[in-house]
Amino acid sequence: MNEIQRYLIAVSDLDRRGLVALLDAAETYLAPDAATAYRSRLAESAVALVFCEPSTRTRASFELAAVRLGADVIVLDEQLSSTVKGETLADTLTTLAAMGIRFFVVRHGENGIMAAVAAELPARCALVSAGEGSRAHPTQGLLDALTIRRHRPELERLTVAIVGDVSHSRVARSTATALSLLGVGAIRLIGPPAFLPPAGELPGEATSSLEQGLENADVVIALRLQNERMGRGESPDITAYRERYGLTVERLGRLARPDCLLLHPGPVNWGVELSYELAAWPQCLIREQVRNGLAVRMAVFAWLEDVLRAGL
């Protein structure tokens, strides 16, 4: 890991060794005794969750992770997000830091805000991004990587296809970066031309053809259309989108490998990017992603606790 170790703002804050170490640690937090066995790990620490954008699973998962490690947890629902600017958020966090809070988990819609806030935080504090604009969602990248690695450990042989609104997706950025760091064989980015990122912006080969992109795919990661991040007139026609890019059991069976795994970060718009029947499809790992997310967040807190302790 590089020198800014008190932060997890993007997957690129980690090197391959650091990433693998976190995934390995997360495996230990998946054990059945992890709900109670680690209650003293963060017992003298307080964690603040500051969410300036909606969240269900990510927030619940960070909160439960902190509780399971024995931390005191406070949750701030900053629904004033549109008016909160960098300095104001930094002010909020430094105020909380003055109360002795050492761990900050922040979700915010503005690209670049995490680095700005990190620069203001006292050295005894750690910052974890729970989603930053369209730029990064590192713990989601980690949990996707963990979910894939648990089922398909020979990562260098894998073809992983990410399908949907890639250009607005912080998940696609973080997951593709994590998979590329881990040496995944091939990454493909599939979506309408308007939703593909500029060439070279994130790892993977981009195509607008679902047929080409899914060919021989071992893992398919579907994304939601993130209308809230689209400019005026950018939202596609839902029916046309579903017809062209919507995934069904039949389509996956015909276009990808027969044993392909299906992931989705949630929330799912059932009937749009995924057909309803896929919810009960045995190869659909959405619930497992959620379970793995809790373990990943426990691993991230425990790692940062060690970093902070070493820095004291």
Ligand code: NCD
């Ligand atoms: C995602 C997010 O907020 O980036 N959800 C999540 O954290 N699991 C994806 C999305 O909003 O579509």
